[in-house]
Amino acid sequence: xxxxxxxxxxxxxxxxxxxxxxxxxxxxxxxxxxxxxxxxxxxxxxxxxxxxxxxxxxxxxxxxxxxxxxxxxxxxxxxxxxxxxxxxxxxxxxxxxxxxxxxxxxxxxxxxxxxxxxxxxxxxxxxxxxxxxxxxxxxxxxxxxxxxxxxxxxxxxxxxxxxxxxxxxxxxxxxxxxxxxxxxxxxxxxxxxxxxxxxxxxxxxxxxxxxxxxxxxxxxxxxxxxxxxxxxxxxxxxxxxxxxxxxxxxxxxxxxxxxxxxxxxxxxxxxxxxxxxxxxxxxxxxxxxxxxxxxxxxxxxxxxxxxxxxxxxxxxxxxxxxxxxxxxxxxxxxxxxxxxx
Amino acid sequence: xxxxxxxxxxxxxxxxxxxxxxxxxxxxxxxxxxxxxxxxxxxxxxxxxxxxxxxxxxxxxxxxxxxxxxxxxxxxxxxxxxxxxxxxxxxxxxxxxxxxxxxxxxxxxxxxxxxxxxxxxxxxxxxxxxxxxxxxxxxxxxxxxxxxxxxxxxxxxxxxxxxxxxxxxxxxxxxxxxxxxxxxxxxxxxxxxxxxxxxxxxxxxxxxxxxxxxxxxxxxxxxxxxxxxxxxxxxxxxxxxxxxxxxxxxxxxxxxxxxxxxxxxxxxxxxxxxxxxxxxxxxxxxxxxxxxxxxxxxxxxxxxxxxxxxxxxxxxxxxxxxxxxxxxxxxxxxxxxxxxx
Numbered sequence: 054x055x056x057x058x059x060x061x062x063x064x065x066x067x068x069x070x071x072x073x074x075x076x077x078x079x080x081x082x083x084x085x086x087x088x089x090x091x092x093x094x095x096x097x098x099x100x101x102x103x104x105x106x107x108x109x110x111x112x113x114x115x116x117x118x119x120x121x122x123x124x125x126x127x128x129x130x131x132x133x134x135x136x137x138x139x140x141x142x143x144x145x146x147x148x149x150x151x152x153x154x155x156x157x158x159x160x161x162x163x164x165x166x167x168x169x170x171x172x173x174x175x176x177x178x179x180x181x182x183x184x185x186x187x188x189x190x191x192x193x194x195x196x197x198x199x200x201x202x203x204x205x206x207x208x209x210x211x212x213x214x215x216x217x218x219x220x221x222x223x224x225x226x227x228x229x230x231x232x233x234x235x236x237x238x239x240x241x242x243x244x245x246x247x248x249x250x251x252x253x254x255x256x257x258x259x260x261x262x263x264x265x266x267x268x269x270x271x272x273x274x275x276x277x278x279x280x281x282x283x284x285x286x287x288x289x290x291x292x293x294x295x296x297x298x299x300x301x302x303x304x305x306x307x308x309x310x311x312x313x314x315x316x317x318x319x320x321x322x323x324x325x326x327x328x329x330x331x332x333x334x335x336x337x338x339x340x341x342x343x344x345x346x347x348x349x350x351x352x353x354x355x356x357x358x359x360x361x362x363x364x365x366x367x368x369x370x371x372x373x374x375x376x377x378x379x380x381x382x383x384x385x386x387x388x389x390x391x392x393x394x
Numbered sequence: 395x396x397x398x399x400x401x402x403x404x405x406x407x408x409x410x411x412x413x414x415x416x417x418x419x420x421x422x423x424x425x426x427x428x429x430x431x432x433x434x435x436x437x438x439x440x441x442x443x444x445x446x447x448x449x450x451x452x453x454x455x456x457x458x459x460x461x462x463x464x465x466x467x468x469x470x471x472x473x474x475x476x477x478x479x480x481x482x483x484x485x486x487x488x489x490x491x492x493x494x495x496x497x498x499x500x501x502x503x504x505x506x507x508x509x510x511x512x513x514x515x516x517x518x519x520x521x522x523x524x525x526x527x528x529x530x531x532x533x534x535x536x537x538x539x540x541x542x543x544x545x546x547x548x549x550x551x552x553x554x555x556x557x558x559x560x561x562x563x564x565x566x567x568x569x570x571x572x573x574x575x576x577x578x579x580x581x582x583x584x585x586x587x588x589x590x591x592x593x594x595x596x597x598x599x600x601x602x603x604x605x606x607x608x609x610x611x612x613x614x615x616x617x618x619x620x621x622x623x624x625x626x627x628x629x630x631x632x633x634x635x636x637x638x639x640x641x642x643x644x645x646x647x648x649x650x651x652x653x654x655x656x657x658x659x660x661x662x663x664x665x666x667x668x669x670x671x672x673x674x675x676x677x678x679x680x681x682x683x684x685x686x687x688x689x690x691x692x693x694x695x696x697x698x699x700x701x702x703x704x705x706x707x708x709x710x711x712x713x714x715x716x717x718x719x720x721x722x723x724x725x726x727x728x729x730x731x732x733x734x735x
Contacts, residue, residue, distance in 0.1 A: 203585045291633060292636055
């Protein structure tokens with residue numbers, strides 16, 4: 054049975070949401086895994102007491118320190134060795150657990166994962182990706198979304214390779230398609246880094262390591278032209294956060310417009326309610342919590358990174374994501390392919 | 395009276411739309427400027443003949459060559475000296491005209507403008523910006539949107555300075571606010587280039603050249619946190635094209651949802667029509683044609699760059715933009731501020 058460490062202290066709504074999501078995952082899955090819930094006992098235990106956990110594979114572990122959202126990643130890892138973050142990852146390193154899940158400080162989790170778990174053989178830079186909505190069936194992942202800012206062309210190639218492996222083995226996509234996010238479709242477009250990345254990606258395609266579509270542009274993302282959109286962390290982070298702001302922005306515009314037509318008497322309350330429900334449903338594809346979080350790809354272990362805003366549902370889905378990563382042996386495949394010369 | 399050269403051959407719907415927009419601008423403005431319409435006589439004259447232009451300040455000039463959307467910018471400028479693009483800009487350089495307007499090949503127009511007009515004193519790299527929708531009153535401009543891909547920190551500072559001048563004199567914004575688009579708000583975030591740009595922007599703020607807010611993130615753009623969003627051309631181009639794709643993407647999702655509720659009988663045709671009209675109205679803030687086009691800032695002359703898709707309304711508004719740039723003496727202000735040591 055798999056053992057998954059869950060960071061009780063990670064996330065804006067921690068520990069309450071984390072406890073709720075953990076209990077839900079165990080109940081829903083029929084106790085399919087062991088969970089080690091780790092955090093400050095004075096904060097976690099009183100909340101945990103309100104659940105009947107006697108029949109669940111749930112063990113609580115005390116960690117006196119907490120890495121907060123404000124902590125500077127590199128410093129937190131060094132100075133907070135007794136935190137749920139560092140202790141949780143150390144349990145994975147010591148093979149006492151198979152995966153670590155947290156919705157806490159993303160930068161600190163990346164730094165600690167790299168420091169405690171190390172990199173998989175052949176991996177230059179571990180990376181995180183995000184999910185994007187798309188019009189057609191399938192999946193769109195953008196990589197990197199901020200873990201790596203000063204990227205070299207060879208880093209982008211590895212991001213594409215790692216996502217290709219993830220999508221193939223982890224998401225059942227037979228032929229993941231990689232597009233290089235650029236300012237134009239033609240060869241020779243973009244910065245020096247992008248021009249070189251283009252040629253290296255072509256080479257990786259010829260070597261059968263990825264399926265490279267060529268350059269794609271900003272308007273190709275939502276169309277779902279590529280299943281893997283490769284870019285540096287500055288571009289990826291910006292586009293991700295911009296994308297995440299769309300539902301709220303459109304929601305405010307919608308509210309203003311709806312008020313106008315209601316005041317003018319063109320719509321009654323019933324019609325307004327139906328229109329609102331239709332409008333809200335449009336943003337279902339933007340729901341990031343379906344996946345809960347993403348693995349920090351390229352580290353020698355499973356470290357699932359969640360959004361700070363994570364609800365209990367997101368926490369639950371992150372636990373499933375951890376299980377999925379282990380079962381599909383994604384890391385073994387990455388190590389195998391990336392350590393090839 | 396100002397003389398504005400309009401490139402009849404520029405744009406996906408040229409020359410028909412260009413002619414229509416030009417005639418509209420003259421009619422609507424009461425013949426407020428002279429327009430030199432330039433293009434291939436065999437294509438333009440038959441269309442022009444269907445308008446009564448006898449009372450308009452409109453002169454047609456023949457240019458035998460055309461720069462197409464497929465032409466490589468640097469090559470086109472050199473080999474197509476008899477094109478409407480190059481000849482039109484040369485009229486500005488020779489002071490026979492005050493401004494040039496085109497919705498053609500953007501890269502070629504930038505290359506030709508730089509080559510024919512040259513740079514304003516002190517300007518390192520001319521730039522183009524874009525308009526973005528925002529929730530609050532005011533204006534959001536993103537700069538650079540693809541003219542400059544391998545940017546140095548000092549280029550970003552000049553982009554901020556040029557936009558500050560443009561917004562102050564051209565758009566009547568007393569205190570334009572500059573934000574540096576980055577992966578986090580804190581000092582020290584981002585790539586080496588962004589870290590250095592942050593400090594140079596701080597310095598420019600202390601020197602009273604700009605109002606610098608600090609780092610902003612992707613989700614701050616639509617909120618309208620800054621009126622000037624500074625980034626390199628790869629980030630700006632990507633976010634611009636991504637943003638432009640949202641109305642179509644949401645429109646398809648909306649159509650699918652509407653069909654479902656109509657088939658299920660929850661909405662009748664009248665209600666569906668009203669909901670559709672409300673939904674379409676939400677994207678009015680995304681309408682790029684209000685401004686038609688943008689000036690290529692930093693060149694020694696007025697060269698207004700339009701979207702390839704430009705309608706006659708966009709062409710008309712680009713002509714007004716040219717007039718506006720001249721009247722507000724934006725270039726004189728840029729030269730004055732940027733040549734200061």
